[in-house]
Amino acid sequence: MTNQAAIGYPYMANRLFRKKTVAHILSSAQSAKSGELEKVLGVRDLVSLGIAAIVGAGIFSTIGLASFNGGPAVSLLFVFVAVACVFTALSYAQFASTVPVSGSAYTYAYVAFGELFAWIIGWALILEYAVSNMVVAISWSQYFVSMLEGFGIHLPGWLTMAPAYASEAYVKLQEQGIESLTKVEQTAALAYEHAPRIGDIPLIFDLPAGLITFLVTWLVYIGIKESRTASNIMVAIKIGVILFVIFGGVFFVKPENWTPFAPNGVEGVLSGVAAVFFAFIGFDSISTTAEECRNPQRDLPRAMILCLLICAVLYILITLVLTGMVNYTELNVKDPLAFVFEYVGVDYMAGIVSVTSVVAITSALLVFQLAQPRIWMTMSRDGLLWKRFAKIHPTYKTPSFATIITGFMVAIPALFFKMDFFVDLTSVGTFFAFILVCAGVLYMDYSGISNQSRFRVPYINGRYLITLGLLIAIFGIYYYGTDIIEEWRQLTWLDILEHKLLIVIFWLVWGILCVMGYIYRFSLLPVAGILVNLYLMSQLGASNWFIFLVWLGIGLLVYFGYGYKHSKLNKDESAAK
Missing domain, CATH: 1.20.1740.10 (Amino acid/polyamine transporter I)
Known part of the structure; x- marks a missing residue:
């Protein structure tokens, strides 16, 4: 074995x-x-x-x-x-x-x-x-x-909205009264109340x-x-x-x-x-x-x-x-x-x-x-x-x-x-x-x-510029980001793992790119694209990542269940490198 x-x-x-x-x-x-x-x-x-x-x-x-x-x-x-x-x-x-x-x-x-x-x-x-x-x-x-x-044409509300929105508006109406609702929320609450039903389930959808x-x-x-x-x-x-x-x-x-x-x-x-x-x-x-x-x-x-x-x-x-x-x-x-x-x-x-x-x-x-x-x-x-x-x-x-x-x-x-x-x-x-x-x-x-x-892509030698950019970012945070530094000082390791892991990965990747960029003379613009996209990625919430990981998991099941076995490269190894 x-x-x-x-x-x-x-x-x-x-x-x-x-x-x-x-x-x-x-x-x-x-x-x-x-x-x-x-x-x-x-x-x-x-x-x-x-x-x-x-x-x-x-x-x-x-x-x-x-x-x-x-x-x-x-x-x-x-x-x-x-x-x-x-x-x-x-x-x-x-x-x-x-x-x-x-x-x-x-x-x-x-x-x-x-x-x-x-x-x-x-x-x-x-x-x-x-x-x-x-x-x-x-x-x-x-x-x-x-x-x-x-x-002057008014479609029934239950034909023009998501059922969850109508349900939330109706619950808010029951708990807080009609005065607390916006005009749109009032329409949604009425749609929930007057929608046709299949059993106890209101028939609401965005036709x-x-x-x-x-x-x-x-x-x-x-x-x-x-x-x-x-x-x-x-x-x-x-x-x-x-x-x-x-x-x-x-x-x-x-x-x-x-x-x-x-x-x-x-x-x-x-x-x-x-x-x-x-x-x-x-x-x-x-x-x-x-x-x-x-x-x-x-x-x-x-x-x-x-x-x-x-x-x-x-x-x-x-x-x-x-x-x-x-x-x-x-x-x-x-x-x-x-x-x-x-x-x-x-x-x-x-x-x-x-x-x-x-x-x-x-x-x-x-x-x-x-x-x-x-x-x-x-x-x-x-x-x-x-x-x-x-x-x-x-x-x-x-x-x-x-x-x-x-x-x-x-x-x-x-x-x-x-x-x-x-x-x-x-x-x-x-x-x-x-x-x-x-x-x-x-x-x-x-x-x-x-x-x-x-x-x-226009070539700009990033051998030194990638590292220079990292140093400028660090000094900028040190001198002007006192609030950021103070926030990090109050974090425990568990807090960092739960809430700041992606931003830590961002800085680590930047450091790695500094070394590799020096060795291989990386072009600056693609590296800038990697860093900017990675930073924006690190700012996304947990719900983004949860859905993506669930979707990715489904995709990997499909790949290993079908794609891995039926890949054309299985039949034509000469096409692979």
């Missing part, structure tokens, strides 16, 4: 971490002829899809919550997160120009770190795209219901969220050309609305609303990191359309950087305008863009924002519904998922089965869960993917794979 274990464990480890060559990945994509994907996307289409994905529910809903927690200073958080995303986007761009296939970070991890890491990233991306779309669908429902009410998900899934199913056209139209409307709010709202800005700039301090600003990061999720999703691009090696890097820069500027401006028009304490609402105009008495502008927001938010839903099936398709090609996920529709040239499954996976939770349950769930897996992509660029530089890239 001991001898078998001695032989078996190294063999299993080799299989878990076997990597794919770039040449094999490209040849596999080209040989997948069972209904080839259509190559119709250019750089303008990709920028449009990127903006569609990024500027979705984030700017139309979660931006209000982030501003409520952090005050006007949340605009600086947008800058910080945007910088983190630029470092990461550069790394994505290099991988996309080297491995232009639809697997995105999943495929990139396969090249750099091996099969197990690729599976973990692919599984995490499924969570990212699905949860993002659940939030977008619920946000769309809220705007749609608000728009209908503006026209508009489910319907829009199925509608967009159908659009994605029937073809990439149709999806591209719809996306371009909706993005034009979306950008128009945002510019309308910025230039219309600037006349109502009161500078005194920006004081205090950070009313809840640094902690208040950072408490919105999950919501702000959610607002930037999406630039990576366009890499899943690589096999439908006319020139992916040229256009994908350009599109990623352009859409991210455009969206960052829009976010910063819109945050400053919103917090300038009304006090930040008023922004804990579901539709902040419409609310601020109602607040200043310009109801017709609020109406325009509400109507066009319904159309504009749909574009984000469209892009993520495009992305997820293509991740599944690529994993299925590699043998890690069942063959049906790789099936291409003979007429529509889309991954048909994977698209249908995606529709149900998003629609059913969107019918029954609250939005704030989902907002914090995307970030852990996404940060993990971003960190591995940045680290993968360092591996590509070391192994020489970067020489095959048409686009490369």
Whole structure:
């Protein structure tokens, strides 16, 4: 038994971490002829899809919550997160120009770190795209219901909300009385009270969220050309609305609303990191359309950087305008863009924002519904998922089965869960993917794979700069972070393990990167991407990690139950390295 274990464990480890060559990945994509994907996307289409994905529910809903927690200073958080995303986007761009296939970070991890890491990233991306779309669908429902009410059409409350929200409002009504409830909570409590019942169970669900998900899934199913056209139209409307709010709202800005700039301090600003990061999720999703691009090696890097820069500027401006028009304490609402105009008495502008927001938010839903099936398709090609996920529709040239499954996976939770349950769930897996992509660029530089890239992350020798940055951070905390130092002095080892373990890991990783960066002359920008994403990851709450670990556990069961045995590398060891 001991001898078998001695032989078996190294063999299993080799299989878990076997990597794919770039040449094999490209040849596999080209040989997948069972209904080839259509190559119709250019750089303008990709920028449009990127903006569609990024500027979705984030700017139309979660931006209000982030501003409520952090005050006007949340605009600086947008800058910080945007910088983190630029470092990461550069790394994505290099991988996309080297491995232009639809697997995105999943495929990139396969090249750099091996099969197990690729599976973990692919599984995490499924969570990212699905949860993002659940939030977008619920946000769309809220705007749609608000728009209908503006026209005098009132849907029954039990058809427009999550059962948990209605139940909580009803309990609050019973305990504290109707005077303690907001108008929205009163509606929810009445919905719970008057909903039809099956036995003792009230029949409450968010019908508009489910319907829009199925509608967009159908659009994605029937073809990439149709999806591209719809996306371009909706993005034009979306950008128009945002510019309308910025230039219309600037006349109502009161500078005194920006004081205090950070009313809840640094902690208040950072408490919105999950919501702000959610607002930037999406630039990576366009890499899943690589096999439908006319020139992916040229256009994908350009599109990623352009859409991210455009969206960052829009976010910063819109945050400053919103917090300038009304006090930040008023922004804990579901539709902040419409609310601020109602607040200043310009109801017709609020109406325009509400109507066009319904159309504009749909574009984000469209892009993520495009992305997820293509991740599944690529994993299925590699043998890690069942063959049906790789099936291409003979007429529509889309991954048909994977698209249908995606529709149900998003629609059913969107019918029954609250939005704030989902907002914090995307970030852990996404940060993990971003960190591995940045680290993968360092591996590509070391192994020489970067020489095959048409686009490369600009090289800045980090041999000394990584260490210099660490020293500056330490001295900055020592001289200016007295509150932080005092807090740490009061912590026991148990407190550190329970509440500060991730930030300890962050500093340890930075120290390790200093040593490795000195030895291998690491490029500074990918290292900066690793550190910024790791820091943001360390600020996430326990609920984020719990859900991610549960999801990861399910994924590992699927991998070892099916993917490990059916991996294509089992049949073609020459493709591995």
